[in-house]
Amino acid sequence: xxxxxxxxxxxxxxxxxxxxxxxxxxxxxxxxxxxxxxxxxxxxxxxxxxxxxxxxxxxxxxxxxxxxxxxxxxxxxxxxxxxxxxxxxxxxxxxxxxxxxxxxxxxxxxxxxxxxxxxxxxxxxxxxxxxxxxxxxxxxx
Numbered sequence: 001x002x003x004x005x006x007x008x009x010x011x012x013x014x015x016x017x018x019x020x021x022x023x024x025x026x027x028x029x030x031x032x033x034x035x036x037x038x039x040x041x042x043x044x045x046x047x048x049x050x051x052x053x054x055x056x057x058x059x060x061x062x063x064x065x066x067x068x069x070x071x072x073x074x075x076x077x078x079x080x081x082x083x084x085x086x087x088x089x090x091x092x093x094x095x096x097x098x099x100x101x102x103x104x105x106x107x108x109x110x111x112x113x114x115x116x117x118x119x120x121x122x123x124x125x126x127x128x129x130x131x132x133x134x135x136x137x138x139x140x141x
Contacts, residue, residue, distance in 0.1 A: 001084055003091050006046040006058065008036045013055045014048065014072075021074040023112035030072075038062065045095050049075070049084045059088040061096065061104075068096040068104030085118070107133065 006014065011032050018024040028034070039046055042062035049057035057075040061068060070092060075084045096104060106125075108115045119125055 001056075001082070001087065002050050003047050003087060004050065005044055006039060006048050006060065008032070008039065010048055010055060010058075011035050014058050017055065017058060017074050017076060018072055023109055023115040024072055024074055025109060045092060045099075047088055047091055049079075049088055051079060057084045057088055059085075059092050061092045063096060063099065063101045063104075066101070066103075068093070068101045070104055070106040073106070089122075 014035075015026075015030065018026055018030065029038075038060065045061040045063070045068075047059050047061075048055045056079040057073075059073045060071040062071075063069065070089070073085060073088065075088075093104060106119060108119050110116070120127060
């Protein structure tokens, strides 16, 4: 397994992986153009995992200057339980740390028990009960 930076050319394969991964909720922001803009705003932080040249995992990451944000952690079901997700997380956190970002967040949907269990079992991660997240529901006109 090898990790490398995600590129715009990876979008079609990644989008297909995200579509078939329970717990990944896709929106218009996951289309090619916003994906490319995200990579450009956060150079070197989003990674893909490859086995024999085929993409089998992904983790998008960015930061706001204070906190990192991990998104779309996905590993093809056939390749799970081989340490790929852990390798992606460790590599992304190291890249964030190199940019001075020591704390990161990940948002996990309540209706995805496997994802909740994964993050609850991660050493060094704790579930927050002191905040609520509010998001825009519609695009501003």
